[in-house]
Amino acid sequence: MIRLHHLNQSRSLRILWLLEELDVPYEIVSHQRDAKTHLAPESLKAVHPLGKSPVIEIDGQLYAESGAITELLIERFAPERLRPATDSSDYGYYLQWNDFAESSLMLPLMLELFSKKAGVNDNEFLNGYIDTEKARLFKYLDAAVEGKSFIVGDKLSGADFMLSFDLIILAKRQKLDAYPNIRKYAEALAELDSHKRAMQLEAKYDETL
Ligand SMILES: N[C@@H](CCC(=O)N[C@@H](CS)C(=O)NCC(=O)O)C(=O)O
Numbered sequence: 001m002i003r004l005h006h007l008n009q010s011r012s013l014r015i016l017w018l019l020e021e022l023d024v025p026y027e028i029v030s031h032q033r034d035a036k037t038h039l040a041p042e043s044l045k046a047v048h049p050l051g052k053s054p055v056i057e058i059d060g061q062l063y064a065e066s067g068a069i070t071e072l073l074i075e076r077f078a079p080e081r082l083r084p085a086t087d088s089s090d091y092g093y094y095l096q097w098n099d100f101a102e103s104s105l106m107l108p109l110m111l112e113l114f115s116k117k118a119g120v121n122d123n124e125f126l127n128g129y130i131d132t133e134k135a136r137l138f139k140y141l142d143a144a145v146e147g148k149s150f151i152v153g154d155k156l157s158g159a160d161f162m163l164s165f166d167l168i169i170l171a172k173r174q175k176l177d178a179y180p181n182i183r184k185y186a187e188a189l190a191e192l193d194s195h196k197r198a199m200q201l202e203a204k205y206d207e208t209l
Contacts, residue, residue, distance in 0.1 A: 002026035007040055007053030008033055008206035011066045011102075011165050015054045017198035018070060018161045022077045030205040066165075067102050070158045083157050090153045097144075097151050097159035105141070105166050108133040112173075138170075138179050145185035156192070164189055 004019060006012040006028050019026045031044045031053060045051035048064055055062060056069050058076075063069055074082045084090035108130045115121050115130070141163075145151060151159045167186040170176060176183040189195055203209055 001057075001059070003029055003057040005029050005031060005044060005047050005053055005055040005057075006205055007031045007044060008202070008208065010053045012054035013168065013198060013202055014066045014161050014165050015056060015069055015073070016201055017164060017195055018073055018082075018158070020197045020201070021082070021156070021161075021192075021194035022073060023194075024077055028201065028205060032207050035208070067098050067162060070098065070161055074158045084153060084155075094152045094157050094159050098162050100141075101159070101162035101166050105137050105163075108137065109166065109169055109173075134174075138174075138182065142179040142181045146181045148181075148185065149188040151185070160189055164195070 002019070002024060004012065004015055004026055006016060008030075010033075016028075029047075031041055033039065034041060040051050040053060044053060044055070048055045048062055050064050052064065054066050054069055055064050056073075057063075058072075063072060071083075084094050111126065112130050112134075115123065115126050120126065148154070150156050151163060164186075167182070167189070170182065171186060176186075190199075
């Protein structure tokens with residue numbers, strides 16, 4: 001049995017979408033962010049020492065990290081369908097974009113969020129760093145998805161699931177007018193049935209809505 005410990009408005013959305021696409025039986029255990037701090041509740045800390053989401057239970061084993069969970073689920077349930085062959089050049093790009101979503105791109109997005117929350121959004125060094133990084137990363141991503149519905153090759157892969165959460169943050173927070181290819185790519189992913197089902201589940205389990 002697969003059990004997803006889902007936190008509202010979180011990276012868990014990557015796994016929710018993937019599970020919907022895989023069409024395997026799973027259950028959702030819902031956790032709600034603290035209304036004031038927006039942090040995870042004690043219930044999630046009781047599940048896993050990191051106290052973050054997503055966490056997934058598979059056959060009694062507990063796994064954290066959305067990137068690892070994405071690769072694990074794909075290897076187990078759809079290696080041929082949702083990742084390029086390991087001896088292809090696309091496989092290297094698949095791994096690259098999987099990591100890009102949670103490391104390079106997430107860093108300035110998180111710094112921006114936390115500097116605003118901490119009330120230090122007038123810090124010259126921090127602002128300069130965030131703006132320069134975002135501009136470089138968005139430009140790179142925008143060029144990579146030009147004319148494409150999927151980030152690697154012409155096929156849905158784990159890298160799209162990983163990027164999807166970043167794209168939701170970008171759509172909420174950024175003006176993507178300067179990056180029309182990213183916007184089109186995000187819109188194409190949002191059109192997929194499994195993505196729509198995941199968004200419905202996200203809304204269903206978000207008690208702030
Ligand atoms: N690198 C981890 C990050 C996990 C993470 O930070 N999750 C956030 C939600 S997007 C969380 O649980 N935050 C609540 C908290 O830190 O209290 C992953 O990709 O799964």
